[in-house]
Amino acid sequence: QALLVESGGGLVQAGTTLRLSCTVSGRTLSDHGLGWFRQAPGKEREFVAAINWSGVTDYADSAEGRFTISRDNGKNTVYLRMDFLKPEDTAVYYCALDDRTRRRLTPRQADDYDFWGQGTQVTVSS
Numbered sequence: 001q002a003l004l005v006e007s008g009g010g011l012v013q014a015g016t017t018l019r020l021s022c023t024v025s026g027r028t029l030s031d032h033g034l035g036w037f038r039q040a041p042g043k044e045r046e047f048v049a050a051i052n053w054s055g056v057t058d059y060a061d062s063a064e065g066r067f068t069i070s071r072d073n074g075k076n077t078v079y080l081r082m083d084f085l086k087p088e089d090t091a092v093y094y095c096a097l098d099d100r101t102r103r104r105l106t107p108r109q110a111d112d113y114d115f116w117g118q119g120t121q122v123t124v125s126s
Contacts, residue, residue, distance in 0.1 A: 002026040002115040004095050009120030014087055020080040022095030022117055030073040033098040033106030035113060036080045038091035038122075048093070049080060050106035058106060062088075085124045092119040 008020040022034065035050035049069040050058045057069050068081040078095060096113035098106055107113070 002097050002099070004097060004115055004117035006093065006095050006117040006120040009093060009122045011123045011125065012085060014085060014124055014126050016085055017081065017083045018085060018122060020082070020093055020095075020120060020122075022078045022080075024076045024078070024097060027076075027097060027099070027115075029071065029076040029078070031101040033103055034071070034078045035096045035098070035106060035108070036069060036078075036093060037096060037110055038089075038093045039119075040088075040091040043091075045094070045110050047108040047110070050108065051078060052104065052106040053102045056106075058108065060108075082122070085122075087124045087126045090123050092121050094119045 003025045006022050033052040036048040037045050038048050039045040047060050048063050051069045051071055066084050071078045095117045097115040099114035
């Protein structure tokens with residue numbers, strides 16, 4: 001069983017930066033891909049960014065150029081740095097682990113992930 005714990009959310013003004021963290025236990029992070037998703041009130045959960053086991057990244061159009069996903073295998077932690085935040089980025093952000101090892105492409109579909117964190121709230125005021 002893997003356990004994922006997110007942190008770093010908060011209430012910020014538009015245009016500022018937040019960095020979310022996702023610390024994983026129960027798995028060796030270097031063998032797995034991880035994704036970040038978000039869910040705004042009344043909306044479906046959507047893909048934000050992913051990083052595969054070797055560090056290859058993938059971003060949703062809404063995140064490209066503003067968000068950066070990275071990983072520190074020594075700390076078993078994945079980060080999501082969010083720059084130039086907008087009110088429409090307001091959501092609960094979740095990290096998720098793909099339990100298949102060393103998959104070439106980390107998926108964008110939530111159903112392809114096996115373990116999820118509890119989520120961290122990000123609220124961006126205008």
